[in-house]
Amino acid sequence: MFHYYLKLSLKSIGRQKSLSVLISTTLGLGIAACMITYSLIYLMSKDPLPNKSNRVYHVQLDNWHRNSAAIEPNLPPEEVTWRDAMNIVHAKQAKYQAAHAITWGMVTPANKNVPPFLGIIRATQGEFFPMFDVPFLYGQGWQNHPINHVEYVTVLSKETNQRVFAGINSVGKTLPMLGKLFTVVGVLDEWHPSPKFFDMSFGAFYPPEDLYVPLQIKAELELPHGGHTHCWEKDLGDNYQAFLNSECVNFNLWIELASQQNKPQFDNYLQTYVEQQKGLGRFPRVSNNIVLNINQWLVYKKVISSDMYLFFYLALLFLLVCLFNAASLISTKFTAKNSEIALRRALGANQLAILSQCLTETLILGCLGALIGIIFCLMGLEGIKYLYPNFSAFVTLDMPLMLITVGISILSSVLAGLIPSIKVSMLAPAGYLK
């Protein structure tokens, strides 16, 4: 019978084209509004490292002033000092560990056809790449170097490799920058982690850096401190080494454990480390280490703002209004068919058959609504990309979202059509037949 209901529904939709398009558009608009906000929330909260997010941790230590918290209420700073970064990374208590910070400097390609440019650089340790599953197009990263070892190597983003080396395999080639000659050891493939969980200094959706260099280079060449730099000591001294020896925080510290079960062990290590440092006169506050896995860190950082949820709730309300409107339009559509329904009842259709026929029609209207909703949703997301270029890399309607849109549309249409369908299936046929 479904085939028969389908045929009847298509005929009915063809007979009342304008009304049908209006119903589907009403549903589509409500669904698009919901899906645009939901897409943003979904994409923002998407696990950036689904294979290992529960064992990759961000480390926070409370080295702040005795009488004031780094972040109220009583939270440690989000970055660590150079000393702590070096000590913890070189203690090798985790499978991988890497501290990193953002910096910048001039890149002066040897090819005269490529003008010099200011490169945004991530200074990091070699285990940054395997820890965050960074994809390589050519070559690879470098090993975590001993603390005083300086090696002038670099990894280029795909875009930078395109810009400087026209996209060829540039591994082994040299690149003058920061006043030194760096050897390219790797070129990344497309890599736009969104949210950019490992360093949200400039926001969770800031584009990735142009180049990557070993963290020791930052100290060796006294590169500027990008991202968040916070200090609480008054007299730091005015040289770079004084900054590195200070309690100023600038370095994001991440570790990857072999398994979640190793977390208590790492927490113990961290606590022991803090106690040792207390013995050296540091860490005047009560121990307050925070070690959060990636998803916990995203929640901690409130990557999805409360405004976004507010928009989503408003969009849900809008969908509700659209549903009421669609229900009213569907009711009008079915009322126009009262005499046909009455005739079908007289000819032997029971209430369930009429209900099925009407719901099949609303189902088709829902599918049309989904199509219209997807088109509106894509247009809306394009508009967001246009207005907020930082979102470009991740704002997209992927297959799961598309399926959710279709599902919500069909569910909405059935909800909107249910009461009119029940109503029409229960009409007394005698009143409409002559």
Add this chain to the structure above:
Amino acid sequence: MLKMTDVKKVFRTDLVETHALRDFNLHVGEGDFVAVTGPSGSGKTTFLNIAGLLETFNGGTYELDGQDVSNLNDKKRSQLRNEKIGFIFQSFNLIPDLNLFDNVDVPLRYRGFNSAERKKRIESSLEMVGLAQRMKHLPSQLSGGQQQRVAIARALAGEPRFLLADEPTGNLDTQMANSVMDLLKSINAAGTTIIMVTHDGQLASQARRNIYVRDGKVSEVNDTDAATAPHLAAV
């Protein structure tokens, strides 16, 4: 076959209570051709709707083919209607955007026949009413008489025991009305019981049996020669 005993039907609104049928008693045997006449508002159509299981009633008993239908649920009533009753309406009630084939197909779909069986029955019933060549036409392409023939074909396709006709010739000119009446008589002659509500005394006189309804009751029954019944002459 069709037996109504003391059937009552009351329509109620907030202000008014209308007794459409009061202690309505009627027995229609197999193969009968009954014409139901009576003034407007006498309860003829209400009787037909109840007989066709399109309406419920408030009291009394109604047996259709030996089965008490008083307490049947919607599914059973619809099934009974589909299998045992065919309807013919004054305004034909064809679905305008379905062709003749699909119009006749409607009751068969709800019967659950397979497509070959449905095709056979549709073609045969359209053949019977002389419209087999036009089964792909839309109702709007036919005359009134032809449309009523399609409605009859639709009613017959399911091979019902009863044919309930409400003013079947009310919208037709005399010539077409006679042709439809001839068709009904031949259907009756083939064994189908027909109950026909009409205002037309001439048509009623062609039925085997006449009943006259007044104020919701069967007030007169003429089983022999309807043409001589005094009330019919006045209709």
